[in-house]
Amino acid sequence: MHFRPADGNSFCRTRNRRIVYGIWQPTGEDLVVSRRGDQAFEVHCHGGNSACSAILSSLADSNVRQVSPAELIRAFENPWTVSTQLALTQATTARTAKLLLHQLGILPESIRKIGELTRTDQVHAAIEQLERMLGWSDFGIQLTKPRSVVLCGQPNVGKSSLANAMIGFQRAIVHDVAGTTRDVVSQLTAIDGWPVELKDTAGLRQATDTIEAIGIEKARTEIELASLSICVFDHSQAWTRQDQDLLESIVPDLVVFNKTDLASMYSSHPDRPGGMQTSVKTGRGIEHMIDCVGRLLVPELPAPGQAYPVTEAQRLKLADFLDRLRSPQQVDPKEISELLVDIE
Ligand SMILES: Nc1nc2c(ncn2[C@@H]2O[C@H](COP(=O)(O)OP(=O)(O)OP(=O)(O)O)[C@@H](O)[C@H]2O)c(=O)[nH]1
Ligand SMILES: [Mg+2]
Numbered sequence: 001m002h003f004r005p006a007d008g009n010s011f012c013r014t015r016n017r018r019i020v021y022g023i024w025q026p027t028g029e030d031l032v033v034s035r036r037g038d039q040a041f042e043v044h045c046h047g048g049n050s051a052c053s054a055i056l057s058s059l060a061d062s063n064v065r066q067v068s069p070a071e072l073i074r075a076f077e078n079p080w081t082v083s084t085q086l087a088l089t090q091a092t093t094a095r096t097a098k099l100l101l102h103q104l105g106i107l108p109e110s111i112r113k114i115g116e117l118t119r120t121d122q123v124h125a126a127i128e129q130l131e132r133m134l135g136w137s138d139f140g141i142q143l144t145k146p147r148s149v150v151l152c153g154q155p156n157v158g159k160s161s162l163a164n165a166m167i168g169f170q171r172a173i174v175h176d177v178a179g180t181t182r183d184v185v186s187q188l189t190a191i192d193g194w195p196v197e198l199k200d201t202a203g204l205r206q207a208t209d210t211i212e213a214i215g216i217e218k219a220r221t222e223i224e225l226a227s228l229s230i231c232v233f234d235h236s237q238a239w240t241r242q243d244q245d246l247l248e249s250i251v252p253d254l255v256v257f258n259k260t261d262l263a264s265m266y267s268s269h270p271d272r273p274g275g276m277q278t279s280v281k282t283g284r285g286i287e288h289m290i291d292c293v294g295r296l297l298v299p300e301l302p303a304p305g306q307a308y309p310v311t312e313a314q315r316l317k318l319a320d321f322l323d324r325l326r327s328p329q330q331v332d333p334k335e336i337s338e339l340l341v342d343i344e
Contacts, residue, residue: 002026002058003033003043011035026058027051080108080314087310090144095193100143103310110307114321123325130322136308137315139298144310146188146195147297150222152250153232154242155180155203158258161280162232163187163200166290178203184218192294199226204246223250228296230254235277236262239269247273253296256289 005011005022011033014020019034024045031045045051056066084104091097110133117126151159155178167189185200201219223229231252233243236259247255255275261282276292278285302308309315 002062003031024055024058026061027054029055031055078108080111083311083314084108087144092144092146092188092195093190093193095190096143096195100310102304103140103307106305107307107310107314118325127322127325130318130325132306133308134315134318134322136302136306137318139302140308140310141312141315142194144195146197147227148197148199148222148225149191149228149230149293149297150199150201150219150226151230151232152201152204152219152223152252154234154246157203157232157234158280159203159232160185160200162230162256162258162278162286163198165280165283165286166191166198183214184222191290191297194294194297196297223252228253228293230256230293232256232258233275234258235260236264239272244271254289254292260284 002025003011003022004025005014005020007020007022011020011022014035016035016037019032021030021032023029024031029045029047029051031043033044034042036042043055045055060066081104084100084107088097088100088104091100110129114126114129117123117129151163153159156176160180163185167187180203183202187198187200189196189198199222201222204219229250229252231247231250231254233239233255235257255273256278257275258278258280260277261279261284276285276289278289280286309318
C-alpha cells in the first residue's frame with residue numbers, strides 16, 4: 001500500500017469512514033484517505049491535475065485499473081447512489097454541493113419506494129411521485145451545469161465594467177472607445193451560490209467591420225440561449241429610438257441603467273422603461289442587482305425532502321419508467337419495477 005498515515009498508525013486497522021491524513025509515498029503528495037468498505041477507499045488530494053495524474057499513474061504501476069464513471073456505476077449495487085455521488089463530485093459551489101448531498105441521502109430511497117409502490121399495485125401513487133420528481137429535474141440537472149447569464153446592450157454603456165464588477169476582477173478590456181468588446185467573453189462565477197457562466201458581449205449596433213459584425217451575431221445567439229439576459233443602458237444618455245428597438249428585439253429578463261453617478265437630464269423620458277440602477281464607478285446598486293439576478297435565476301426551491309433527478313441519465317430513466325406506468329398496454333408492474341434498478 002502506498003499510503004502512510006501521518007499519525008504513524010497502520011491504515012489497515014482504520015475503521016470505515018474515518019478520514020485519515022497522510023502521505024502518498026511514491027509521489028510525496030499530502031492527501032486524505034477514507035475507507036468506504038472492505039474494498040473501497042476514497043482518496044482526496046490537492047494541487048490540481050498534476051497531483052491527481054501522479055497518484056493515478058503510481059496506482060497504474062501497481063496494476064490498479066482505471067475505470068470510466070459508467071463502468072463504476074454498473075459495478076455498484078445501487079447505481080442511483082453512485083450516479084448521485086458522481087454528480088456531487090461535479091459541484092462547484094457549497095450551495096449546490098449541499099443540495100446534492102441531500103439528494104444522495106434521499107434519492108436512492110425514493111427510487112426504492114417507487115419500485116415498492118409499483119410492485120404492490122399502487123401505480124397511481126408511484127405516478128404521482130414520479131411526476132413530482134420530474135418537475136424538479138431541470139433544477140437538479142442544473143446543479144452541476146453553470147447557468148448562462150448574458151450582459152448585452154449598445155456599445156460603451158458599461159457591460160464589461162459591470163461583468164468585471166460582478167466577477168470581482170478585471171478581465172474584459174474596458175475602454176472609452178465604443179466597440180471595445182468584439183467577441184463573447186465568458187467567465188465562470190457564482191451568484192447566490194448558483195454556478196453561473198457570465199457572458200459579456202459585443203455592443204449591439206450597426207457593425208463597422210466584419211469582426212465586429214461576427215461578435216454582434218454571436219451576442220444575439222448567446223442571448224437566445226441564455227438562462228437570463230440583462231440589457232444594459234446608459235443612464236446619463238437620452239432614451240433613443242435605437243434603445244427602444246433594442247429593448248423590443250431582445251425582451252431581456254432584466255433592464256439595468258448604468259452610470260448613475262453621472263448627471264442625467266433624461267431619466268424621465270416617457271418611453272424609458274423601469275430598471276435597476278447601477279454605477280460601476282461608485283459601486284452603487286451592484287449588490288442589489290446581483291441579488292436580483294440570483295432570485296431570477298432560481299425563483300423557487302424544492303421543499304426539503306423532495307427527491308429529484310440530478311443527471312440527464314437519471315431523468316431519462318424516470319421519464320421512461322413513468323411512460324411505461326401510464327401506457328395503456330401496461331406490462332406487469334411487478335416486472336417493470338426491475339427497470340428502475342439500472343442506469344446507463
Ligand atoms: N462614470 C461612469 N463610467 C462608467 C461606468 N461604467 C463604465 N464606465 C465607463 O464607460 C466606458 C465604457 O465601459 P465598458 O465597460 O467598456 O463598456 P461596454 O458596454 O463593455 O462597451 P463595448 O465593449 O464597447 O460595447 C469606460 O470608460 C468605463 O470606464 C459607470 O458606472 N460610471
Ligand atoms: Mg465591452
